[in-house]
Amino acid sequence: MSVPILKQGEILIASIQSALSDRELVELRDELADRVGRLRSRGVVIDVTALDVLDSFATRTIRGIAYTAKLRGAKTVVVGIQPEVAFAMVQLGLSLDGIATALDLEEGMLLLQRWPK
């Protein structure tokens, strides 16, 4: 199942609905990198509310998305990390250093809208 990418003004929203295989994650990364440039987006929101696990590959890919998007001129916010997931990530030493995080989609959108142009 590929991840739907929605365009809301200058912001792209990728809402992950189920656990993704490594291959699907890479597809998501490539798709987002392409669209950020094509649609001249200013921000990317990755919604992981539905995920109950984020492994090292997923974390690395999300980091990859954020850095790629930054090079293409967009800021990335990861939203909806569950308490259990956050705790497990910290225990495993996985971090999202340098990437903005927010409680949920609403907060993430607010954060991007307030970001100076």
Place this chain on the structure above:
Amino acid sequence: MAQLGDQTQAQLLMRDMGLTSQNIERRRQIVGLEPQDLARIAAVKDLVLGHVEELTAVFFDYLASLDESRPLLNDRVLRERARQFKREHLAAMVQSDYGPSYVEQRVELAILYGKAGLELRVFLAAFHHLLKAIGALVLKQFEQSPLGGFDHFISLKKVAFFDIGIIVDVIVFDRERVIRQQQDAIRELSTPVLQIRERLLLLPIIGVIDTHRARLITESLLKAIRANRAKVVVMDITGVATIDSKVANHLIQTVTAAKLMGAAVIVTGLSADVAQSLVALGIDLEKLNTVGDLQGGMEEAEGMLGYSVVSAGTAPAAIQT
């Protein structure tokens, strides 16, 4: 009514303790209750049934001679019920059916003893006295063959030890339950997460932080962040006496996890000693946003959320207490 309540209480307790049919079967195996024992018990059944009143009296007379059993004997209701239970116990003991309903009766009796505050050693002594009286009766009947009498008595004694096993387990389980409840209460109390403004949480930490507690603190903080939609958390560690590299690591983990959920954490209350020892240990607290005291932390947090506290300038001359 009370009778009904206790009955369900006994059944609940049996479930909590895992006293299932298999467990009861295993208990019978442990005391070595075999078919020939049941046959021997059947042989002395009428003897015991004929002396139920007398034997019950032996048990309670012995208890009456001990100061420690006052709580049970001075309460007329409890005493009468205990007597009734004991009569039923003696009758059931020789019925050769030691299944769940027999065990339930024992559990009920144990609950009663627990309620009356009867010490285990007092109960054991009185029970031993009762067994001695039963033994005397049995041996009297088997005057011609003392060895046979002894065998019959030992068979009864197996049942007695089966009973003791259950009663001891119930009383111990009951005590441990109190300890478990208290531990839960302490745990709850030790990690309060308080909302002091819209989207601002306060997490005061007092005492020693070990790995287990650090985990609880992190868990309750993360849940509170989601429940209160918090954006900023002030973590006050004034009450943490010493911080070593392990504790510092726990704090950093908590802060990192909170950040993953979109909340910023301000750490306050690092005393001069703590700050110096952290520097001496070479612990990198670069990731932590630290402010000297709780007041400073609150002000910083309010600033981040866009609050500003302004004095109304109308403070009364004397603040009434």
